[in-house]
Amino acid sequence: TQLLEQSPQFLSIQEGENLTVYCNSSSVFSSLQWYRQEPGEGPVLLVTVVTGGEVKKLKRLTFQFGDARKDSSLHITAAQPGDTGLYLCAGVHAGGTSYGKLTFGQGTILTVHP
C-alpha cells in the first residue's frame, strides 16, 4: 500500500510568517500534486510536480519534488489570512491496476492569524 505522510497536521501562525509543509512516502509516485481545500468545498489543484528535484513557484508558494520522487514540500512565504485552509498532497500511481489513482495524505490544516 502506498501511503503519504503529511506533517505537521496542524499549523497556526501569524500573518507574515513563513512555513513549510512536508509530504513523505516510502514509495515512488509517477507525479505528485498539491491541493488546497476550503470548508464546504472540494479540493482545488495548486500544482503538479513530475520530475525528481523539480521546483515550481506559484506566487508566494514554492513546491519541491524530492530527487527520488518519494517526498515533496510546500513552502509559503509571508503567509496571509487568505492562505488559511486544508493543504493536501496526493500521489499519482504509476502502473498496474491502480494507474491514474490519487492517494492523498492526511492533510495539513493551516490557520493564519491577522
Place this chain on the structure above:
Amino acid sequence: DTGVSQNPRHKITKRGQNVTFRCDPISEHNRLYWYRQTLGQGPEFLTYFQNEAQLEKSRLLSDRFSAERPKGSFSTLEIQRTEQGDSAMYLCASSFALAGLANTGELFFGEGSRLTVL
C-alpha cells in the same frame, strides 16, 4: 460547463436507511472517482471508473456500498443499511486521461455530498 456537480449537498438519515448520491462530471471527462473524507482529514479513495467500467474498488467499499456509471456519464453511489460510521463527506472528481496511461493531470472535484447518519 459548470464543473462537477453533486447532489444532494447534504443528507441526514437514520441508521439502517439507504441513501444514494449522484455525481455529474465535466462532460468531456472519461474518468470519474469517488472519495470519502472525514473532517480535517485527506480524502480516502473509494472507487473509480474509466467510462462505464469500474476499474478499482477500495477495501473501504464494503458490500453495503455500490457505485455505478451506467452510460459513462453520471455516476451514483448507494449506501445500504447506513451506519453512523458512514457519516462523512463523499467527494466525486473527474478527469480526462487516455486509456492505458497514468493520469498526471488535474482532478476536478465537486463540492461533495455530506452524509450524517443519526
